[in-house]
Amino acid sequence: MRPSSSFGSLLPIALWLPTALAGSEFNWTTLEASTTLHWTPCYSAPLQCTLLQVPMDYSAPQNGVTASIAIVRYPSTSPKSQYRGPLLFNPGGPGGSGVDAIVASGADFVTVFGDQFDVIGFDPRGVSYSTPTISFFKTEAERRFLIPSAENVIFPSLNASSTALADTWSHMQLLSQLAAASNMNGYLQHMTTDNIARDMLQITEAFGFEKLQYWGISYGSVLGATFASLFPDKVGRLIIDGVEDMEGYYSGNLTNAMLDTDKAMQTFFDGCAKAGTEGCAFHAASASEMPAKLDALSSAIKTQPFPVIAPQSHGIVDILFLRNAILDAVYAPYDLFAPLARGLAVLATGNATLLYTQNEVPNFECDCTNSSAALPFHENNFESYMTIACGDPVPINDTVGELQTFYEATTKVSSFADLLASTRVVCAGWKIHREGRFQGPVGAKNTSFPLLLVGNTIDPVTAHASAVKTSMAFPGSVVLTQDSVGHTSLVAPSQCTFGHFKAYFVNGTLPAPGTVCSVEAELFPSGSNNITVKRAAENSEDWKVREAANNIGRVMRKILRRTL
Template identity: 25%
Template sequence: MHTRRTPRRPRTAAAAALAAAALLVSACSAGGPSGTAASTAARAAVLAALPAATPGELAPYYGQKPDWRECGVPGFECATLKAPLDYAEPAAGDVRLAVARKKATGPGRRIGSLLVNPGGPGGSAIGYLQQYAAIGYPAEVRARYDMVAVDPRGVARSEPVECLDGPEMDAYTQTDTTPDDARETQELVDAYKEFAEGCGARSAQLLHHVSTVEAARDMDIVRAALGDRKLTYVGASYGTFLGATYAGLFPGRVGRLVLDGAMDPTLAARRMNLEQTAGFETAFRSFVQDCARRPDCPLGTDAGDAGRRLKAFFGELDARPLPAGDADGRVLGEALATTGVIAAMYDEGAWEQLREALTSAMKEHDGAGLLMLSDSYYARDAGARYSNLMSANAAVNCLDLPPAFDGPDAVRKALPDFEKASPVFGEGLAWASLNCTYWPVRASGEPHRITAEGAAPIVVVGTTRDPATPYPWARALAGQLSSARLLTYEGDGHTAYGRGSACIDSAIDAYLLHGTPPAKGKRCS
């Protein structure tokens, strides 16, 4: 069920969070050896920088000039660039990369291009740029930079990975991820297998070449095509992993990089999943404390009892789903309800919507509100169409790292740890970590450190109660990157820039506009 990672920022902060929700968990469900020992061993491996000179066989790609054209949204231009499908064999074929930009508005001297990525993997950077960044970023930043986005290979407009159609995705998202017996366990395994087989059948060649390393190398081709000597970039959530990977591969081409809602690339999948599960529990407790102070809280006024109430409600839905007024006949079962609650954990601006949705479901037996939250998480529209977000998310994650578990027995063994990390969400998130076990393509990556020796200062941003990228991950990434400055936001929600903290925004704006990183140890609230 939970196969995702970070935003496409639409109209409001709450909407942005829900879009982000549609991506984050599965980045951490992707894989890697399990346990602390494997994680510790991975710290000895460092992502190696590529040679500074561009290889001759890549020269045609680096020599491209974008043919900008209008692309349907006023003020935006679009172009298509090519990158090698396989960097080890550039002659084997190309992938097409969709790029969009909104030129600097002035006044003031243009600084260059600012690439943005909302995360995922699977979030459309172009959609994010057009719906949020090009209007939501500070006017001073938009005045001085061409705002640019490239959909990573396999995502949205850049040769999207495809796995299941709409009705198949409806069935997949409703699969019970807290199996009670052998039959339900097999149904969950079959759902993961069907998803994987669909990806293998519809995107066979591309599945081998959608890794984060390849996407980072693509960004360097885009940088060259834009005419920028160095890359200036703001990445959120998974976008921090993409940006840090770029820095590790091309440290001498790092300009001003902001990595907001940072991931720790050294973590093995099982440990990463476990820590993220604890992150969602932390966010849920913050929601509960806020809810319990309100007389209309559907979970009651005893914050200590709220988790038990919600877990019991999920159990009721497992046995008796609620009507949800859905035109396609879907009802609200445990899986969709859990997804809806998790979606609202990404931003405190969504807490009111969650309270209303829980009230409707728990007291009025109407599941429409939670279903709406779940649909936003999965990027499903009213016409029962899904974006390729979930397909791309799994494809990238399952290639970047080996599976977290080798089968259901391993999940069962890990359940006590996951349920300790989160009594409410732990069981479902443990089983969600099985999603890459049956993937048709062997993983090409492993956990590793990224040091980016020689890079210019890089700003790493962490939020202390971030549910999806727990704050220790930001500390860990900042500790690895040789030139990092850690900027801390003491608050709730996923990511920090552009979410209401003047302290955070002014620190990042100063860095982007003047190249001045935040003071060491700077904290905002």
């Protein structure tokens, strides 16, 4: 059966990169951590892996307690004279596996940026293959009972019932208490963004380089900006993409993340109406009629949900499922708007199967004969998210009443607030905070190299205004705008955007202030504007770069649907 609970997969910041994306497996337990980099062939050639030993507590490294950071590299093949060192990538989260990301797309990074770099994916401390692994539970069975599968994309609604918010709060209190009980060795308070930034410097220095080269998306923007704030003289090249509201992140109030969510939804209405019958199956005569058409369908589903038995699972298409499907599409509209429209059109005829299968996940099967087994390595997505996202900001001790007031205020910002405003509720019970951790303000008067910030014109969960605001905290930095809808620049291929990325990393060239890049994609593509049709008009090298950029996007778009 599909796991369920009153709080579901409660992660508006959470990032899931399924292990399957990484292809073949590698047994990380065969490696021994060291303060130097000892590379071992892993996964598939030419990938290499290592475990880097770092201090658990940077304020007391002499105590000998350490963490092991899992690192994978797609090695440079350039001559030594042209080698430019490690380029670190973070796919967001917090809790995203950089290892899995590079295993799945390292070759594409090389196609886009060139072979002068070692392309580096790393799992932040406590995350995935890095150890000690963050876990609140003694067994996988216990974990699956209390937390739905990482593949379960259903978010709860804070207004689903009169007790929904209180129910969610109580579950978070329980999980926070379980986290505290699991923290007997006292390491959870060290799983914070500032320490992850320090780990990135350790990785860079282990390669023999002094300054960080980095690309971080979504939560990775927080990590990158935090690094630049702590180590302004250690910035080699630093791109942050899908930039969060840094002040909001460190204060535990991400309301500003939703500034453009409804604008993103409006592009569905506008694009669908413009595409007509052939381009959008759920079209209406005008964009102004689209919201009412969707509202009517939503009201019908509230009254009569649909049970569905599908090849991999079974479940209910109700109003919560419908709103989650819509929100998924808003995150990745170039991939999902047209399929969403088809699903909605069929649903309007009384058939929910298509919409369900578009968002289907396999049934959860519990191995009851092995229910006492220890938590499997690599399966700690939720715990990682909660530990980092709640351990970073100021303590949040809101009562249910205070959270209700907070939620009601967010509804004035976005119609999706019931699904997206839960982060503060998640963290309201968290009690594990390290004294002296970095809590902002983010910024530096003079970094050793200017930052490049990237924002879409309409991003549903990291508004363009946040990129502009963060840029002001780093004088000399530049904001590159991608004229697209969705979360981060990876929602659609853009030779312009990736061309500026390469120029920045290779030559140190910043785009001119005010630069806006178009994308090679349409929200509702027709035969004449489809990317494939345009291939004949381009040279093969341009096409290879575009395809590589799009492949990186495909990998990340599987996980960026649910991340800030």
